[in-house]
Amino acid sequence: MGISRKKGKVAADQERTRSSHDAATVLNSAPASPSQNLIIRKQPAASNVKPSFARHRQARSDGAIAATALSPGNLATDLREATRTLHESAERSGVLAQMLRGNVSVQAYAMLLRNLLPVYRALEEGLERHRNAPGVRLVARPALYRSAAIAHDLATLGFTTDRLPLLPGAERYAHRIEEVATTGPCRLIGHAYARYIGDLSDGQILRKLLARLLRVSPTALTLYDFSDIADLYAYKAEYRLALSQAAYEADGEAIIDEAMQAYRLAIALSCAIETATAEPARAMRTDGLPAPV
Numbered sequence: 173m174g175i176s177r178k179k180g181k182v183a184a185d186q187e188r189t190r191s192s193h194d195a196a197t198v199l200n201s202a203p204a205s206p207s208q209n210l211i212i213r214k215q216p217a218a219s220n221v222k223p224s225f226a227r228h229r230q231a232r233s234d235g236a237i238a239a240t241a242l243s244p245g246n247l248a249t250d251l252r253e254a255t256r257t258l259h260e261s262a263e264r265s266g267v268l269a270q271m272l273r274g275n276v277s278v279q280a281y282a283m284l285l286r287n288l289l290p291v292y293r294a295l296e297e298g299l300e301r302h303r304n305a306p307g308v309r310l311v312a313r314p315a316l317y318r319s320a321a322i323a324h325d326l327a328t329l330g331f332t333t334d335r336l337p338l339l340p341g342a343e344r345y346a347h348r349i350e351e352v353a354t355t356g357p358c359r360l361i362g363h364a365y366a367r368y369i370g371d372l373s374d375g376q377i378l379r380k381l382l383a384r385l386l387r388v389s390p391t392a393l394t395l396y397d398f399s400d401i402a403d404l405y406a407y408k409a410e411y412r413l414a415l416s417q418a419a420y421e422a423d424g425e426a427i428i429d430e431a432m433q434a435y436r437l438a439i440a441l442s443c444a445i446e447t448a449t450a451e452p453a454r455a456m457r458t459d460g461l462p463a464p465v
C-alpha cells in the first residue's frame with residue numbers, strides 16, 4: 173500500500189538512504205529531489221494582494237538551486253509538490269515501512285507514540301503561543317491538536333513515558349519546532365501542514381491498518397480519531413485553503429522549507445524507532461532506563 177505517487181523512485185531512494193543517517197546529518201544536507209520539476213505558476217488575478225513570496229528555491233539533482241516562481245494562494249499545492257518525494261521516503265522509512273509491511277508490534281507502535289508526544293507538544297505549544305501571529309492565526313486549530321490523544325493512546329496501550337526511551341531523533345525534532353517557535357514562528361505552519369494534513373489524510377489509513385495489525389481497541393487509536401469534526405473531507409479542504417491564505421501574510425518560502433525539514437525529521441525518527449525496537453536492550457541501556465516492557 174502506499175500513496176499513489178509515481179515520480180522520483182531514485183530521489184526517494186536517495187532520500188531514504190540519507191534518512192538512515194542521524195537527524196543532524198539529514199538536517200544539514202540539501203534536499204535532494206531530482207525528479208521534482210520546476211513549478212511555474214501564474215500569479216493570481218488579485219493584483220491588489222501583495223505576494224508574500226515570489227520565488228521558491230528547489231534543489232535539483234545536480235545540487236543547483238533553481239528559482240521557481242510560485243504564487244501565493246497556491247501554498248497548499250506547492251507544499252504537496254515540494255514534499256512529494258520526501259513523502260514517498262517517509263512511507264518507506266523505518267517503523268512506518270514496517271507498519272505498511274504488516275510487521276509492527278504494540279511495543280514499536282508505543283515507541284512511535286512516545287517519541288511523537290514531545291513533537292506534538294512542542295508544535296501545539298508553539299501554535300498556541302503564536303496564535304495571533306500572521307499566518308499562524310489561520311492554522312492554529314485546537315480541534316486538530318493531537319498531543320492529548322497521543323498521551324491517552326499510550327496509557328490505553330499500557331505504557332508510560334518513563335518506561336519508554338525518548339530517542340535523540342525525537343529530541344531533535346521537538347527542539348527544531350521549539351527553535352522555530354522562537355526564531356521564526358511562521359515556520360510552525362510547515363510543521364502544522366506535515367503533521368495535521370498528514371493525520372487527516374494518511375492517519376485514516378493507518379488507523380484501520382493498526383487496528384487490524386495490533387488488534388487493539390479503537391480507544392487506543394484516538395490519534396487518528398477526528399470524530400469531533402463532522403466532515404473530515406470538507407475540513408481538510410478548508411484547512412488547505414487556510415494554508416494557502418497564510419502565504420499572503422507570512423513567508424511562503426520559509427513555510428515550504430520548514431515542511432521539508434519536518435519530513436526529514438519524521439523520517440529520521442521513523443528510522444531511529446526501527447533501530448531502537450530491533451535492539452531494545454541496547455536502546456534502553458544507553459538511556460539508563462528499565463528493560464523493555
Ligand code: HEM
Pocket residue numbers: 173174175176248251252259262263268269271272365366367369370371373374377434435438
Ligand atoms: C506509513 C506511512 C504513510 C502512509 C501510508 C501515508 C499515506 C498517505 C496517503 C495515501 C496520502 C494521500 C491521502 C489523500 O490524498 O487524501 C497522504 C497524504 C499526506 N501525508 Fe502521508 N503517509 C505516510 C506517512 C506520512 C508522514 C510521516 C507524514 C509527515 C510527517 C505524512 C504527511 C502527509 C501529508 C502532509 C499529506 C497530504 C499531502 C498533500 O496532499 O498535501 N505522511 N499520505
